[in-house]
Amino acid sequence: MDLLSRPVLVLDLDGTVCLGDTPVLLYAERVAAFVDAPEALLELAGAFLGNQLPETAPKALIGAQDGYEAVRILAVAAGVTEEQLSTAYVESRAAIGEHPGDIHTPAGLVDLLAGLDAHRVVLTNSPGDGLDAILEHIGVRGVIDEVVSDALKPTRMRAHLDTFLAAAGATDTPERLMSVGDIWRNDLAPALERGCVAAYVDVFDRRQGPAHVRAESLVDLYAAISQWSRDPSSFIEANPRKEPVRC
Incomplete structure (x- = not known):
């Protein structure tokens, strides 16, 4: 991976990139x-x-x-x-892969990813069999740089993040990696522990833990993702991690 000049965007698959029942x-x-x-x-x-x-x-x-x-x-x-x-x-x-049914991406995701100057990764616990067919069906295969299957989140999440940071020359600047996902313990807790940016797609309004940005839909995080990709250091200064607010 030649990532030295690019931030790393790590995306969860189910509930984040791939929607549908x-x-x-x-x-x-x-x-x-x-x-x-x-x-x-x-x-x-x-x-x-x-x-x-x-x-x-x-x-x-x-x-x-x-x-x-x-x-x-x-x-x-x-x-x-x-x-x-x-x-x-x-x-x-x-x-x-044989019965995709209603699976789809959030509106505008392909355009967002196509316009980002970042290393775009899908990191999923899903097995590799059938994964390419899913990504092709929802239309993101051409705007993803790397796919990691069988990721064993959350157990192996910290190790995956360290691998990406090392490849990007960002071990000492972990804000150059943003993890986006809908399961706080899997996608966001390890990223926060490592000092990376956490973007929480809190679909069911669970408010399980802190994040730098949070919304009930990935679409509502597009602006934040774009801002982060252009200047991760400025983004994290403007968006410090926030504890969940209980209503």
């Missing part, structure tokens, strides 16, 4: 094959995605970070094992 629904379908009451699991997963959970839904679902976590909560309660969950996830990711 299809990936979670495919996962839920495969998880449901392991439970005694598959219809109930699928109904609750759909209700979570539609923000229409019934009063009888398990309380744990209310705090789920995204649809994947909601399905996992339901699955574990039904006795699904970690191995079965892993199998369901891998199979569902491979299936997206």
Whole structure:
């Protein structure tokens, strides 16, 4: 990687670059094959995605970070094992290439990425199988410089960030890397620990932790991403990390 003159933009995939319910629904379908009451699991997963959970839904679902976590909560309660969950996830990711359904990017994302003078990375826990097909389908493959699959976030996130910073000659200037994502513990907490810029796509208004900029939609962060890419040092001075405000 020759990044020495460019800042590094690290983008999460699901819930950030790739939107739509299809990936979670495919996962839920495969998880449901392991439970005694598959219809109930699928109904609750759909209700979570539609923000229409019934009063009888398990309380744990209310705090789920995204649809994947909601399905996992339901699955574990039904006795699904970690191995079965892993199998369901891998199979569902491979299936997206054949059945992309409603997956799409936020409006204007391709134009934003095309206009940035930055090294653009998609960093995802998704397996490599089927990933290129997903990126091609949503139209971002041509505006992404690097794709890292099987990232094992959050466990390996700090190591990934250090690799990018070293390649960019930015070990001592970590503000030259911005991490953008919708799961605070996966995408943002490690970036903040390293001194990088954190842009929080807080879709469900969870307010899990601090960030330099935060919005409920990636679209609302476009201006901040552009400003950061032009002058990371000035950006972080103007946008110090902010603690979440509880209403």
